[in-house]
């Protein structure tokens with residue numbers, strides 16, 4: 550009788566034993582044998598198997614295994630980027646032992662770049678990050694990763710960002726799991742093919758500006774930090790900071806956000822509160838998002854100290870804020886606004902160059918410009934069409 554519970558338990562035991570004994574030890578060999586036997590029993594019943602570890606839940610072929618809720622090894626594997634394991638066909642003992650070894654190295658932190666394990670297809674085993682779909686009700690449901698099969702259109706991500714903004718605006722709550730899931734999902738969209746892509750959303754309606762802009766700034770900030778050679782942890786936290794940089798706009802009246810003409814002095818003052826409001830929402834949440842709070846606060850502060858909020862004493866902004874500032878202005882200029890049509894990429898790069906050293910960090914402008922030109926062919930215009938407009942509260946409300 551095949552049993553996913555017994556099989557996963559054997560994986561946990563094998564990983565525990567491998568952490569204790571050196572290679573070649575009989576205890577390790579036994580643990581690998583037992584686990585492979587149980588896997589063979591499962592694959593005899595089902596040719597392809599999928600396991601997902603999400604939010605403390607273990608999911609086997611779309612079914613939540615209730616008895617495994619909070620399973621320690623699932624939580625640990627998810628924490629190192631292994632949220633999903635798929636067995637696609639026949640696996641030899643040597644291959645299986647090698648794969649367990651890879652998991653053990655990941656868990657031991659010996660393979661720090663978890664971005665690299667996103668889509669490893671090795672020896673009939675595929676494992677890595679999951680594509681998370683956020684339902685209209687706000688719960689997360691796992692779906693099979695589609696990024697290998699087709700271009701994602703970012704519809705689910707757009708919907709999730711709208712819902713996140715709605716939660717922040719209505720309840721002052723920032724749903725961290727979904728924020729991280731969106732950023733991971735954007736990273737998968739960037740890396741689903743053999744070369745990096747820039748999945749940038751095109752604005753469809755002015756009142757969706759904050760949603761599409763947040764996604765684009767997250768993608769550009771991750772791309773720039775990857776181009777700069779930063780590690781996967783930083784890339785991810787810069788992505789989160791990019792996604793949340795304009796979060797404070799959920800507290801700005803919609804009439805001001807979508808106003809087609811010039812702001813009055815009073816309206817400008819209200820609009821310029823969004824960095825402070827955003828940082829406030831973020832720091833009111835439990836832990837882990839200090840960087841995003843800095844970036845939300847600082848992303849309109851110029852290199853020369855100008856911009857807003859006004860600094861009482863001149864000081865250097867966080868590096869991530871400087872990264873997001875460049876990405877933010879570039880995306881804003883390349884997008885249609887109620888008061889002007891979108892600029893071309895080259896014109897926006899020209900603007901960055903003009904203000905390099907005054908508003909923007911000159912080194913970052915250089916690298917960003919090189920990246921955009923190098924990766925011009927890798928732009929993937931996205932329409933986010935799969936997002937049903939009425940499924941979530943409005944982003945900018």
Ligand SMILES: [Fe+2]
Pocket residue numbers: 794795823848849
């Ligand atoms: Fe902003």
Ligand SMILES: [Fe+2]
Pocket residue numbers: 762794795877
């Ligand atoms: Fe922005």
